[in-house]
Every structure is written in structure tokens, then in C-alpha cells.
Amino acid sequence: MVGQEQSSKGIFLSIDWVTILLYVILIVWGWFSVCGACYDYNNPDLFSWETNSGKQIVWGGTSLVLAAILMLIEKRFYDTAAYVIYGAMMFLLLITIFIAPDTKGSRSWLPIGGSVKIQPAEFAKFAVALALGKLMDKYGFTIRKTKDIGIAIALIILPMLLIIAQKETGSALVYFAFFLMLYREGMTGSLLFTGFACVVYFVVGMKFSEDYIANMPVSIGEFTVLLLAMIFTIGMVWVYCKNLFAVKLMAYICFGGTLLAMIFSLYVIPFNVCYVMLVLCILMIGYIVGLAFYTRLVRYSLIALFAIGSTAFYYITDTLFEHLGDHQRIRIEVLLGMKDDPRGAGYNVNQAKIAIGSGGLFGKGFLNGTQTKLRYVPEQHTDFIFCTVGEEEGFIGSAGVLIVYLFFIWRLIAVAERQTDTMGRVYGYCVLCIFLFHLFINVGMVLGLTPVIGIPLPFFSYGGSSLWGFTLLLFIFLRMDAERNLKQR
Numbered sequence: 001m002v003g004q005e006q007s008s009k010g011i012f013l014s015i016d017w018v019t020i021l022l023y024v025i026l027i028v029w030g031w032f033s034v035c036g037a038c039y040d041y042n043n044p045d046l047f048s049w050e051t052n053s054g055k056q057i058v059w060g061g062t063s064l065v066l067a068a069i070l071m072l073i074e075k076r077f078y079d080t081a082a083y084v085i086y087g088a089m090m091f092l093l094l095i096t097i098f099i100a101p102d103t104k105g106s107r108s109w110l111p112i113g114g115s116v117k118i119q120p121a122e123f124a125k126f127a128v129a130l131a132l133g134k135l136m137d138k139y140g141f142t143i144r145k146t147k148d149i150g151i152a153i154a155l156i157i158l159p160m161l162l163i164i165a166q167k168e169t170g171s172a173l174v175y176f177a178f179f180l181m182l183y184r185e186g187m188t189g190s191l192l193f194t195g196f197a198c199v200v201y202f203v204v205g206m207k208f209s210e211d212y213i214a215n216m217p218v219s220i221g222e223f224t225v226l227l228l229a230m231i232f233t234i235g236m237v238w239v240y241c242k243n244l245f246a247v248k249l250m251a252y253i254c255f256g257g258t259l260l261a262m263i264f265s266l267y268v269i270p271f272n273v274c275y276v277m278l279v280l281c282i283l284m285i286g287y288i289v290g291l292a293f294y295t296r297l298v299r300y301s302l303i304a305l306f307a308i309g310s311t312a313f314y315y316i317t318d319t320l321f322e323h324l325g326d327h328q329r330i331r332i333e334v335l336l337g338m339k340d341d342p343r344g345a346g347y348n349v350n351q352a353k354i355a356i357g358s359g360g361l362f363g364k365g366f367l368n369g370t371q372t373k374l375r376y377v378p379e380q381h382t383d384f385i386f387c388t389v390g391e392e393e394g395f396i397g398s399a400g401v402l403i404v405y406l407f408f409i410w411r412l413i414a415v416a417e418r419q420t421d422t423m424g425r426v427y428g429y430c431v432l433c434i435f436l437f438h439l440f441i442n443v444g445m446v447l448g449l450t451p452v453i454g455i456p457l458p459f460f461s462y463g464g465s466s467l468w469g470f471t472l473l474l475f476i477f478l479r480m481d482a483e484r485n486l487k488q489r
Helices: 002-014 017-038 052-070 075-099 120-136 146-165 169-184 189-207 220-241 244-267 273-295 298-322 326-335 347-358 385-417 422-446 464-488
Strands: none
Touching: 002 464, 017 052, 017 385, 017 464, 052 464, 075 120, 075 146, 075 464, 120 146, 120 169, 120 422, 120 464, 146 169, 169 189, 169 422, 189 220, 189 298, 220 244, 220 273, 220 298, 244 273, 273 298, 347 385, 347 422, 385 422, 385 464, 422 464
16 A cells, blocks of 8 residues: 555646646647637626536546546556557447437547547557557567558557548548657658659649649659659659769760750640650660669669659649549638638638737737627637637737647657657657647648548647547656656666
8 A cells, every 4th residue: 555655646746737737728728729719798608517618627627637547657658558458449430330310421420428429540540559669569570661660550450441431531541640649759851852853743733733834744643742752752863872884874864864855845846745755754764774683782773763743743643633522622722822802711711810810919808709609700710719719819818829739749759859769759750740740730721731531639629539538648647747757678
């Protein structure tokens, strides 16, 4: 009994109270924002269960209770049960597809009585983080092995597929944040660069697909994507293989051939230069494959795969883009500036910008936001909660919120870096990446900088599932860190 009391006292002293303080500040600040977004002059009681602000108090209070319980559970429990927890959450995600009622076009919310619903996708994040931590803490694991990295990626992809099957694409995209953790743990930067290249290809290809080079029947989007594919591929041969002769040869043929084709099209017979560029890309890929067989270097094979994917990416995404739902396609077109739809797909973002801009430097004051009170911004208490902060608290309040988040993210980095075992560090970076992804996408979405994919702002957006999910993620990590301090003693 005395040993347990000493252990509890040791845990209490070892807790990272700075992170907990930031957590409480964000929850309280978030509650005031929910009040501003949901306040109804016909029902002014902020603490009534009938109001969203009253319910958010309950979610916040139960989150604090959940946090206290999590601090009592030893790390060895998570180490032992990580895969069991992961399997249970995947099963819950699976059955949700079939038993959840249709809610705004998705089947992702499970009713648990009355008006209360939970979203399993929010709770699956900590399960994936635990499973990744357990896997990467295994003796002999190395992220450089194809088998090991394949298993890690499979652990991430499975919940994404199940959540997409629930028609919750936005929630599924959050799981891409785990790849940032893999990069921190030693995953080659070429994979991260490949993801970056895909984004560039998509944005440039889609945005300029209908624009043409002067006096030539050549799409600027298609031409630029193929040119970038050449540049990126040749650059990778230089960076990863250091073959200067191959770099010069491919550069002369690809860029010289493209330039000659453009001159011929401009002054002799107008034609689509991209056909020639496709042939040049195929020749470049064939040459790299030949180098792979001649030198027996795997790097050449991987670069050839990158080149093949880069060359085909524009044509594949163009086809897939046409098969997206109308609302998804229009949202992307509005974001890229291809269309202006202020009363349709762009309505939410435009109204959010108006609300934030109307707040000025110091804001209109608590409960005095006109845009939010008149309900101009849809989902202003959930996905677009940041516009309430901007309107009521102005630039100063918005900057203050972001500064608190900055300290919170910085603290998570510091705590993750001081872990003495792989599981604690991996889990910590999973938590960090999830919070960072939510923050960047949500705020960017409200400001019109990122697509509208419908994910909550941590501790601010209304809802019990997101608040409990973030609390689970954070306090399991804080318990792991507290035990690290005990071991050092």
C-alpha cells in the first residue's frame, strides 16, 4: 500500500504540468468560442443542457475525468494491449459502416442514447499511434526494411480505407499525418518528396489545364507537369546516384528535344508538343531502367518508378477528378481559383473571411459577433469555429490562440524528444503530427488556404468525440512521459 502511494506521489510530481496547463487554457478558451458561436438570445442560459455551450461544459468536464483516469494507467498496459486496442478499433470502424445511421451523407456517427453520438474515427487515432509505437519498438525493426515499413504503412492505411467507406474523406485524410512521424524516424526523404511532387502536379495540372501556350495548341498544365517530371527525375539521378554523365545526357535530350519541338510547332506546323515530351519521358525511363540493370543499383529502379508515376499522374488524376462528386470537384475548383462560386461551394469560406475581417484588430467583444449571431457561417461552432474567434476577439485574439497552439506544439516536440524508448518517442510524434495537421488544415480551411475537408480545431470545436479523442491521445503520452521521469529517479 505504501509502495502504491509513493508511486502515485511520484507520478504526480513527474507529470508535465506545462502541457496540462496549455490543455486547460485551450479547453476553456474553446468553450468561450463555442458560446459565441451558438449563443441564442431566445435561450440565453449558457449552462443549460439544451444549448451547445452547456453540453460542451459536460464534454470538457468528462474530458478532465478521462485525463485523470488515463494518468493512473501504467505504460505497460498500452505496451501489452496495443495490438488488441488497434484490432478492437478497426472492428468498431468496420461495423460503423453498416450500423451507423446516415448523417449528412456519411455513416460515421454511432448513437449511444438520446441526442448523444460518438464518431469512432476520432478514437482510432490513438489506437493507430499505439500500434505504430509497439511495432517500431520491436527488436530488429528498421524503417529501411521494405517489410517493416510496409507493415507500418498498412497500419495507417487500413483505418483510412474503413473511414473512407463511411464517406468521411476529411477524417481519413488526417491519418496522413502519421507519415510525418515515419519521416522523423528515418523514412527516406524521397517518399516525402514524392508526395510533394504529386501535390504540385495536381495543383498545376488542374489549375492550368484549360490554359494554352500562345500560338500553340499546348495545354500549360500538361506541358508544365511533364516538364517538372523531367526536372525532378533528372534531379533525383544527380542527388541519389551522382551520375553526372547520365544527368547531362538526359538533360540534353529531354530539354533540347522539347525546345526543338516548340520551335517546330511555333514556326513550321502547330502541334501538341506534349506528345514529343511523352516520348522523351519514355526514352528517359527506358535509359534509367537500363542503368538499373547495368549497375544493379536499386536506386535507379526506384527513380524509374517515380518517373513512370510522374508521367502518368496528370492523366490519371484528370480521369479521377472527373469521377469525383460534384460538391467535391467544385470545392477543389474554387480553392484553386478555377471557379468563383460565392453562393455555393465557396459560401462557407467567403462568409468565414467576412466574419474574421469584420472583427478588426480587437474584435467586437464576447457574444457581440453579428456574422455568427445571424448564422451566416455554416458549421461555425464545429469546423469553422476559428471565424468566431476572429470576429469576437479580432486579430489580437486570433493571434493569441495561434501563439498558445505554438507553445503547445513546441512543448509536445520537447517532451517527445526527451523520451528514452522508441515506443514513447514514436507515440509522442504521432500525437504531435495529429495536432499539427488538425491545426494547419482547420485554420487554413477557414482562411481559404486549404480545401474544406471538415476536421475540427483541437479543443475549440464543439463536440465530445473530438475532445475525448484528443484527450486520449495527449494524456496517454503524458503518462508515458511521467514514467520516464520515474525511471530516471
